Amino acid sequence: MREVSVTRLSAAIRDAVILANTVMTPDIQRRLEEAQNQETGPVARAVIADLLENAAIAQAEHIPMCQDTGLVVVYLTFGQDVHWVDGEVEAAINDGIRQGYREGYLRFSVVADPLRRVNTRDNTPAIVHYRLTPGEGVHVDILPKGFGAENRSRLAMLKPSDGQAGAEQFILESVRVAGPQACPPFIVGVGIGGDFERVAELAKEALLEPLDTPNPDPYLADMESRLTDAINAMGIGPQGFGGRTTLLGLRIKVGATHIAGLPVAVNMSCHSTRHLAFDL
Ligand code: SF4
Structure with a gap:
């Protein structure tokens, strides 16, 4: 049995949502660069150049790549021999998102109710998927999804x-x-x-x-x-x-x-x- 503190989970999610929103993934960047070389039309080439420049500015200035900073989907995969301590797992996930969106100046994009539409003012709650595996590992994927x-x-x-x-x-x-x-x-x-x-x-x-x-x-x-x-x-x-x-x-x-x-x-x-x- 391995004890894992939810405080660590929360802090890692805070950092991850900021990083994900401000740094383009290397595979997307590579695909855009390849696309720029393959495009022959001046408009298409210019648009891709803009997307790459936008990503470079976002990374350098620690600002989001897009104004739509997404609804966060979290996939938490953990071993059945993990014992979570120091609090509730889902509350910790949402705490991390709350902190990340506030500290990273990311847009709050979540409403609490789809019809009455009051913004939760902290981009929570996340959509969380839990997966159990054998062992003591903990793996997290986050996907802040633009609408x-x-x-x-x-x-x-x-x-x-x-x-x-x-x-x-x-x-x-x-x-x-x-x-x-x-x-x-x-x-x-x-x-x-x-x-x-x-x-x-x-x-x-x-x-x-x-x-x-x-x-x-x-x-x-x-x-x-x-x-x-x-x-x-x-x-x-x-x-x-x-x-x-x-x-x-x-x-x-x-x-x-x-x-x-x-x-x-x-x-x-x-x-x-x-x-x-x-x-x-
Ligand atoms: S779909 Fe949303 S997140 Fe993606 S580029 Fe458009 S506005 Fe931005």
């Missing part, structure tokens, strides 16, 4: 007979409908399988995967490659001004499902996809 892209996400309960072709058609249609309004170039998380609830989780979890690591499943890697080409051929381009770069990355995650179903979820995300992982 310009989130609002363009879609889910379909397809029929098994729709098959891979039907799933691909839905994914492409979702990206086409999102268009310039979801802040391209995109990162797209796709979930296939599970149930109505799980498929959306799979799609969001797909956003945590590094862009430069290929899908270990060759069948899915092939599907990702064809979808990537088809999306970039749409010509939406950086910020919707046209060009070859509509997509920076697409990852598919699959899960077991019912014999009567083929759920598909498309979680849209943007060039400001922010996520960060750490161990305690």
Whole structure:
């Protein structure tokens, strides 16, 4: 049994939300730099240059990359031999977010109720997913999710007979409908399988995967490659001004499902996809 203080968790989350909002992940930066070299149109090249300059200024001046600093999704994976001490885990997670958003001067983007819409003034509560593993480890992923892209996400309960072709058609249609309004170039998380609830989780979890690591499943890697080409051929381009770069990355995650179903979820995300992982 290993004792882990929730105070450590809280402090690490505070630092992580500030870092995630102010420093672009290296894989996104690399993809943008590659895209800049591949684009031939002056407008597309200029937009990508602006995105890279914006990221550089944010990092140098410790200011957020985007005004939408997101609703924080936290994935807490911990061993069944971990004993949390010094307080409540979820209260500590929200304390860390509260401190980080205040100390980092990050926008408060959360309302307590979706209809009455009173801002909580500290960007809490987070959406927290808990996963139990064997052992004593603690691993945390955070994903402050912007809603310009989130609002363009879609889910379909397809029929098994729709098959891979039907799933691909839905994914492409979702990206086409999102268009310039979801802040391209995109990162797209796709979930296939599970149930109505799980498929959306799979799609969001797909956003945590590094862009430069290929899908270990060759069948899915092939599907990702064809979808990537088809999306970039749409010509939406950086910020919707046209060009070859509509997509920076697409990852598919699959899960077991019912014999009567083929759920598909498309979680849209943007060039400001922010996520960060750490161990305690
Ligand atoms: S979708 Fe992304 S780039 Fe657009 S406003 Fe939201 S966080 Fe910012």
